[in-house]
Amino acid sequence: MAKLVKGTVVPRPIAWISSVGKSGVFNLAPYSYFNVISHNPIMFIISIGKGSNVGKDGDKDTLANIKETGDFVINMVSASLAEQMQISSGVYTREESEFEKSGLTPIESNLVTAPRVKEALINMECKLNRVMELGDFNQVIGELECFHINDEVYMENDKVNYEVYDPIGRMAANYTFVRDLFFPGGE
Ligand SMILES: Cc1cc2nc3c(=O)[nH]c(=O)nc-3n(C[C@H](O)[C@H](O)[C@H](O)COP(=O)(O)O)c2cc1C
Numbered sequence: 802m803a804k805l806v807k808g809t810v811v812p813r814p815i816a817w818i819s820s821v822g823k824s825g826v827f828n829l830a831p832y833s834y835f836n837v838i839s840h841n842p843i844m845f846i847i848s849i850g851k852g853s854n855v856g857k858d859g860d861k862d863t864l865a866n867i868k869e870t871g872d873f874v875i876n877m878v879s880a881s882l883a884e885q886m887q888i889s890s891g892v893y894t895r896e897e898s899e900f901e902k903s904g905l906t907p908i909e910s911n912l913v914t915a916p917r918v919k920e921a922l923i924n925m926e927c928k929l930n931r932v933m934e935l936g937d938f939n940q941v942i943g944e945l946e947c948f949h950i951n952d953e954v955y956m957e958n959d960k961v962n963y964e965v966y967d968p969i970g971r972m973a974a975n976y977t978f979v980r981d982l983f984f985p986g987g988e
Pocket of ligand 1: 815828829830831832833834835848849850851854860861862863864886887889890891892893971
């Protein structure tokens with residue numbers, strides 16, 4: 802059933818999470834069990850599978866870093882960054898940085914220790930609210946502390962230029978563009 806659910810509850814947004822642990826290595830990985838769950842305060846949920854990529858025990862690097870520092874950045878994925886996002890999902894040890902593997906640039910955040918992805922058009926600095934264990938997953942709930950949006954994407958009255966932003970979503974193991982906007986009953 803899980804495969805059918807992943808194939809039908811679509812498209813899923815992708816949180817491209819940058820984080821850093823005490824060792825100082827910049828980590829980056831995509832998570833599509835992700836959504837915004839509240840706007841006052843603005844909160845996100847990300848569901849991280851139990852077990853690290855390099856062994857059954859231990860947390861994935863993203864979760865380990867978030868637990869150590871209490872913060873992370875959600876970078877949003879534009880179509881032009883899809884390949885680099887895919888590279889960053891590979892299995893690497895905690896000492897290896899996905900920023901280097903994917904040729905991306907870490908830049909300092911304003912309010913959190915985690916770096917931001919310079920090339921991403923939207924970065925959201927978050928502080929950890931809580932981690933909840935649920936079956937085989939850890940639910941990470943974080944609160945938005947600082948929102949960065951590229952000048953070309955930002956439009957008057959807090960509207961978004963989707964042509965520039967060009968976000969992608971996850972469909973089972975594939976991806977989809979989010980390009981055809983419509984309003985039911987509208988033109
Ligand atoms: C588009 C995409 C979405 C993913 N979503 C999730 C997810 O929601 N939860 C999860 O545990 N792993 C997810 N993964 C797998 C992680 O990205 C992968 O295990 C990664 O290596 C974790 O890296 P880390 O150990 O540096 O955190 C996803 C992978 C891709 C490519």
